Amino acid sequence: MIDITLEVNGASKTLSVEPRRLLADVLRHEFGMSGVHIGCAHGACGCCTVHLDGTPRLSCLTFAVQCDGASIRTVESLGGSEADHVLQQAFKSEHGLQCGYCTPGFLMTLAPFVEEMVAQKRMPEEGEIREAMSGNICRCTGYQGIVAAVRKAVTVGLDAGAA
Amino acid sequence: MRPASFEYHRATSLDHALELLHEFGEEGRPIAGGQSLVPMMNFRLARPGHLVDINRLPLGGIEIDGQVLRIGALTRHEAYFNDPLIARHFPAFLDAVHYIGHPTIRRNGSIGGSISHADPTAELPAVAVLHDADIVVRSVQGTRKIKAVEFFLSAYVTAIEPGEMVVALEFPLPPSASTGSFIEQSERSGDFGTASIGITLQFAGGKIGKAAMVCSGADLFPIRAPEIEEFLVGKALADPGAAEAGRIFAASIDPVDDHIASADYRRGLIAELTRRAIEAACTRALDKS
Ligand SMILES: Cc1cc2nc3c(=O)[nH]c(=O)nc-3n(C[C@H](O)[C@H](O)[C@H](O)COP(=O)(O)OP(=O)(O)OC[C@H]3O[C@@H](n4cnc5c(N)ncnc54)[C@H](O)[C@@H]3O)c2cc1C
Ligand code: FES
Ligand code: FES
Numbered sequence: 001m002i003d004i005t006l007e008v009n010g011a012s013k014t015l016s017v018e019p020r021r022l023l024a025d026v027l028r029h030e031f032g033m034s035g036v037h038i039g040c041a042h043g044a045c046g047c048c049t050v051h052l053d054g055t056p057r058l059s060c061l062t063f064a065v066q067c068d069g070a071s072i073r074t075v076e077s078l079g080g081s082e083a084d085h086v087l088q089q090a091f092k093s094e095h096g097l098q099c100g101y102c103t104p105g106f107l108m109t110l111a112p113f114v115e116e117m118v119a120q121k122r123m124p125e126e127g128e129i130r131e132a133m134s135g136n137i138c139r140c141t142g143y144q145g146i147v148a149a150v151r152k153a154v155t156v157g158l159d160a161g162a163a
Numbered sequence: 164m165r166p167a168s169f170e171y172h173r174a175t176s177l178d179h180a181l182e183l184l185h186e187f188g189e190e191g192r193p194i195a196g197g198q199s200l201v202p203m204m205n206f207r208l209a210r211p212g213h214l215v216d217i218n219r220l221p222l223g224g225i226e227i228d229g230q231v232l233r234i235g236a237l238t239r240h241e242a243y244f245n246d247p248l249i250a251r252h253f254p255a256f257l258d259a260v261h262y263i264g265h266p267t268i269r270r271n272g273s274i275g276g277s278i279s280h281a282d283p284t285a286e287l288p289a290v291a292v293l294h295d296a297d298i299v300v301r302s303v304q305g306t307r308k309i310k311a312v313e314f315f316l317s318a319y320v321t322a323i324e325p326g327e328m329v330v331a332l333e334f335p336l337p338p339s340a341s342t343g344s345f346i347e348q349s350e351r352s353g354d355f356g357t358a359s360i361g362i363t364l365q366f367a368g369g370k371i372g373k374a375a376m377v378c379s380g381a382d383l384f385p386i387r388a389p390e391i392e393e394f395l396v397g398k399a400l401a402d403p404g405a406a407e408a409g410r411i412f413a414a415s416i417d418p419v420d421d422h423i424a425s426a427d428y429r430r431g432l433i434a435e436l437t438r439r440a441i442e443a444a445c446t447r448a449l450d451k452s
Contacts, residue, residue, distance in 0.1 A: 019170060019214070020165065020166045022201075025165075041164060041205050043198060043202050056267045057271060058267055058268075060201070060205070061197045061271075063171065066173075066194075066216055066218070109267065131266070134265045134353045135265025135266060
């Protein structure tokens with residue numbers, strides 16, 4: 001067992017973990033972040049995407065011991081239980097989800113992408129949006145609604161910037 | 164699935180990493196991005212007793228060192244997209260990187276990890292073989308350089324010995340009148356390729372001088388195509404005989420038959436990718452002339 005300290009969504013905790021434990025499991029079981037979904041546990045579906053020190057990372061391909069001292073954000077940090085983050089609202093209005101299993105991973109992958117587009121003051125091409133989410137699999141929506149949600153969130157961001 | 168147990172060690176310096184790898188021998192493995200190793204461990208296809216985390220070592224970076232471009236083992240795949248040296252000297256390399264996985268994979272995966280993992284159709288091993296890169300390997304005994312064509316021995320098997328690790332790759336700088344291209348076909352964007360072809364060309368007076376070609380998907384590791392490299396010498400850039408080159412090459416290989424594609428399909432695909440890659444490289448050469 002190894003002692004590590006993780007800061008998850010603003011709260012720090014020191015705990016003792018076996019090296020073989022995946023960050024995804026530690027976030028779910030030790031931090032109660034059940035928004036971290038595990039679809040495949042081998043990097044293929046993107047469900048388990050979290051932000052590690054600010055950038056998206058697959059928590060099923062990361063050992064918790066590697067993250068000692070790191071700052072981690074899960075989907076719970078985005079818009080809380082109200083899900084009021086602009087991208088979450090856009091997923092809702094544009095039918096970007098059905099069962100919702102894949103949704104936390106898409107949101108954590110795409111939220112920084114939306115931010116970057118808004119910072120660059122431009123609407124991404126459809127191809128760019130699809131490339132940005134190419135590591136995430138959704139079995140329900142057929143992706144159209146997710147692409148539309150990204151566009152909507154970028155539009156809201158651009159309008160807010162222009163106002 | 165979840166991994167079997169192991170002991171975790173965070174290397175604090177290169178010497179520390181080498182000492183740990185020396186101590187653990189067959190049971191020790193470096194972990195870089197974890198984008199291939201952790202899936203293998205989760206499936207229990209790999210059960211190393213000790214992981215040596217090299218992520219905090221200063222082994223990244225892309226720089227010119229004399230006559231070579233030196234790429235540190237921990238350079239992440241996404242670093243190539245905005246690198247002026249890669250764009251200027253290695254167009255085939257830059258093409259190839261676009262086919263590697265997805266954004267999150269490219270942000271974390273490293274070149275040292277990719278070539279050490281040695282997936283049969285991974286892009287960076289093919290790029291290393293195409294450009295005659297040297298792979299710089301270190302252990303407590305010292306440093307040795309291995310030619311890329313001698314590094315990849317079979318699917319997931321390389322010339323690295325227990326206790327050794329890759330510290331860098333060295334790509335000889337090509338002359339200015341040269342270019343290249345890389346084309347891949349996969350089942351789904353971001354997946355490992357079914358087959359891919361890389362080409363480099365030197366040119367003068369509208370003709371091809373020296374050429375190099377690499378193919379993934381014809382064998383268990385990336386192979387060069389010496390027959391086609393010779394065939395291309397002296398051909399006009401405007402009419403390089405690309406389709407014929409594709410046919411000749413496809414007739415010379417014996418690709419695998421598996422759940423993704425039959426051997427015949429692969430042969431046909433490789434002939435076509437060869438044609439397209441040669442034509443793409445010649446078009447770039449004409450634009451540069
Ligand atoms: C969904 C998915 C899709 C992918 N698609 C592609 C793709 O299309 N093309 C592609 O090329 N790759 C793809 N990858 C793999 C990715 O590129 C990996 O990043 C890469 O293969 C391994 O790099 P890494 O740094 O993650 O290495 P790790 O996973 O950390 O290590 C891989 C192996 O290399 C060893 N190793 C690591 N660093 C060193 C070193 N410096 N010296 C010696 N040994 C070392 C490890 O011990 C291990 O055996 C994909 C991965 C996933 C999960
Ligand atoms: S659970 Fe991590 S990528 Fe599928
Ligand atoms: S909403 Fe069901 S998998 Fe995406």
